[in-house]
Amino acid sequence: MGYGFFLSAILLSALPVHAQSAPHSGIHPEDMDATCKPCTDFWRYVNGGWVDKNPIPADKRSWGSFEILRSANRERIRTLLDTAEGDRSAIAGSDRRKMGDLYTSCMDGAAIEAHGLRPVQSDFDRIAAIKTVDELGAVLSFLQRQGRPAGNQNGAVAGGFRLGAMPDPKQPRRIVARISERDSPGRAGSAILSLPDREYYFKDDERSKTIRSEFLVHVAKILVLSGTAQETAKEQAAGILKFETALAEAVLTIAAKRDPNGTYHLMDLSGLRELAPDFNWARLLREAGLPESTPVNVTEPELLKRFNRQLTAVPLGEWKVWLRWRTLQLMAPYLTRAVADEAYRFESGVLAGVQQQPPRWEACANVIDRDLSDVLGKAYVEKYFPAEAKRRMGELVENLRAAMREELEQSEWMSAATKKSALAKLAALKVKIGYADAWHSYTPVQIDRAKYFDNVRSAWANRFNTLMRRVGNAPDPNDWGMTPPTVNASANSSLLELVFPAGILQPPFFDMQAEDAANYGAIGAVIGHEIGHQFDDQGSKFDQTGTLKNWWTADDRAKFEQRASCVADQFNTLDVGDGLHHNGRQVLGEALGDLGGIAVAYRAYKKSLAGKPEPAAMDGFTADQRFFLAFGRIWGTVQRPDAMRLQINTDNHPLGRWRAIGTLQNFAPFHKAFQCKPGDAMVRPAAEQCKIW
């Protein structure tokens, strides 16, 4: 998963006849910094002018190409929601009416305030009534079924683990149940940890200590807002941190979670009982609508053992305090202003350095996009995604696939047998562009204009039930994992998919009015990146059928690992500012995607020019230079220092700036295009230059 990246000369000839002007170069000299040499800091050279003139807005963690496009898409969503909200002619109970009503309920701050903390009272009552370990288990099972979402600034299930679903890595045509700590590594939404990741509980540098002490203050404040006395709240906060620290010890690191073999432990009920005998697994499955014979992949067995130890060793009173806290923490964005503000202060302010909250409608737009995705998605693509964009993108992806085929065929180190398998896998990749072929309906979701909290809960429960109904069946090709307005792209190794939502198919990534170099350098590199994921440290372990199975000869695998290590070492040592470094193994998949991506995009661009005269310079830049300028521009994004640290600690994507620099330091055609010399900062010493294929 991750940021992915489009276009061509062949495509330009297919421009509709009404296209009036010649394609533009995509270059914005005013955004560049001519005083910085391209071979010293290419990112700064391309983006420096923009960076200097565009401070990060007070309500954002970061600002740049991705965020600007996200903001523009959110404005469009707002227009769609305002229209839906005003459309009282929509049939009551229809999905369109639900969308307008959910938006109304989210924007109605007075009604939310008037409900106070009453929406969570029934959860509090359930928790307070627990008298035995078995009753605790029953409440934990109940909380799973609430299906609290991960992402969008709030967390996931409160309860020791998260019950989800996934394609069986060894048999990808069937969905199995999954028990995990969070949906996927490098994502928000732990079922266990209130802090962003395990290391936040153990690191003893000053910044980590400060965050823990701020966390204690934050927990106590929320508890006081829920009616707990000050002194009690302080004691409880300390107990909560201790409780989570004991669980955090057993959580895998993000890098370890990337290993598909290390996180594959398929078992049945007896296996679950062996790991955690004091929890009633049969009840959990039954209540989730799953047969007792359901195969379950436990991604982190050690964590379930620790969970069981906590069940029996920790007094029920401490569990109850923790569950009450987690309920407040996870539900805070949907509760009173005071609670929601305090949650925002800690999660975005303390952890990411954000100075103020975005306007209410932004949060509401995100909620509708998340909770009624297909209703909004359908309205979005009808209005904002031209059919021509989908067609052209399809051609471009195929051009990239053809370039990747050459890249693999011409690889000097791969044996014929491994090449054959790699080519078969490449040919098998399926491509999804824009939006799904069919839209899901939201019939079971109950929406009342006056009850925001009940509305989101109904949507979450529906999502959970839908997910559980998938278990035992083949994957639904219309489950995309990303909504149409999303400015991102992804790759799925089990499903052998490359996914490009409508949201990213716009400038500066994909521009139907721009010439080819600009599009190959931007969306082309995104496409190459997503293809690259199918062959990265993780994706390369899945074969041409999407099965987790080794298809490499031992010798080729060793060579691949060595090449991958080169990239991991590069990111381990790259100073990304303030003396900070990435964890090379944590960001390896993304960095491999970027390096493979630029190579295949560049090759595809060159292939598109075959048999044609060398394109003329535009705006003072050669075609090759324009290709790299477009690539540098998509990484024109800056972060607050705290947000930067948060990303380094919790995300498997390197910082945007270093995705541009780190990638190009290894890429000889870039060095040639800008006449960079050995010794320049943008050129890694020849012996250290990384190359994958």
Ligand SMILES: [Zn+2]
């Ligand atoms: Zn990625």
